[in-house]
Amino acid sequence: MPKSQKPYERYFNGWAKLYDRDLEKYEYCVPHKIFEITPSFLKEQSSLTLLDIGIGTGLTSAPFKQHNQSILVTGVDVSQKMLTLCYHQKRADNLCRTDVANTALPFISNHFDLIILGGVLEYIADPAVLFSEIKRVLKPNGYAVITYEALKKNHFYKSGILTGALEETPEKLTLRRGVRNGFLYHFYKKYLHATNHIRIVCDKNNMRLEKEENFNAYKWSDNKVISYDLLLLQKQA
Ligand SMILES: C[S@@+](CC[C@H](N)C(=O)[O-])C[C@H]1O[C@@H](n2cnc3c(N)ncnc32)[C@H](O)[C@@H]1O
Numbered sequence: 001m002p003k004s005q006k007p008y009e010r011y012f013n014g015w016a017k018l019y020d021r022d023l024e025k026y027e028y029c030v031p032h033k034i035f036e037i038t039p040s041f042l043k044e045q046s047s048l049t050l051l052d053i054g055i056g057t058g059l060t061s062a063p064f065k066q067h068n069q070s071i072l073v074t075g076v077d078v079s080q081k082m083l084t085l086c087y088h089q090k091r092a093d094n095l096c097r098t099d100v101a102n103t104a105l106p107f108i109s110n111h112f113d114l115i116i117l118g119g120v121l122e123y124i125a126d127p128a129v130l131f132s133e134i135k136r137v138l139k140p141n142g143y144a145v146i147t148y149e150a151l152k153k154n155h156f157y158k159s160g161i162l163t164g165a166l167e168e169t170p171e172k173l174t175l176r177r178g179v180r181n182g183f184l185y186h187f188y189k190k191y192l193h194a195t196n197h198i199r200i201v202c203d204k205n206n207m208r209l210e211k212e213e214n215f216n217a218y219k220w221s222d223n224k225v226i227s228y229d230l231l232l233l234q235k236q237a
Contacts, residue, residue: 020085048068049074051075052118057082075095105137110137119149120148143210143233
């Protein structure tokens with residue numbers, strides 16, 4: 001792996017091999033929730049074009065492919081190792097290594113019927129560019145389903161010298177996390193966005209909020225339950 005990897009890229013490359021096994025252990029239910037909230041007529045549509053942003057190993061796209069083989073799944077991710085595993089498990093039709101943090105998505109405008117984003121916003125400091133890109137590549141009246149770790153009101157995350165809460169604004173809480181690799185620690189940041197802020201960003205991009213939910217997404221290793229917000233959005237024509 002090149003040394004120039006971004007911290008979140010290194011983190012996911014390092015996790016890729018054990019990712020599916022760990023998420024099974026954590027009882028990760030994001031794939032099920034995203035599939036469930038997607039309107040039925042879309043899931044039945046032949047040749048539906050689905051874009052999975054931050055596809056990882058393809059866990060969240062898998063139920064769509066299992067349900068309807070003719071759905072065309074395109075996935076983007078910053079982690080080459082995640083993409084390689086996704087490719088070998090045949091969970092997508094097209095895969096592309098892309099960092100979506102601040103760059104345009106490598107697709108033409110008005111192309112996708114459905115865009116899904118499971119557990120990715122937490123690694124994006126400022127979601128404004130990403131949401132304007134989602135809007136651009138979605139077809140008019142197309143849908144997006146987005147889930148992300150909800151910002152909790154209580155102090156679920158303590159501040160600390162090496163890891164923990166770094167900064168809190170009305171828009172987001174920034175956390176620093178560390179992972180050990182042999183003797184070395186690698187640090188990366190996570191951003192817990194306030195749902196109010198995400199609603200405003202969606203509104204600015206002409207994405208109408210159709211449904212909203214909060215659910216228990218997984219159990220962290222010490223049995224802390226992590227809850228996610230789930231938004232179903234429709235691009236206004
Ligand atoms: C928690 S995993 C979720 C994977 C998958 N969506 C799922 O539900 O299992 C987050 C994924 O987002 C990807 N990711 C994080 N930051 C990214 C960025 N800036 N650009 C593209 N992908 C990113 C990671 O590589 C990782 O595969």
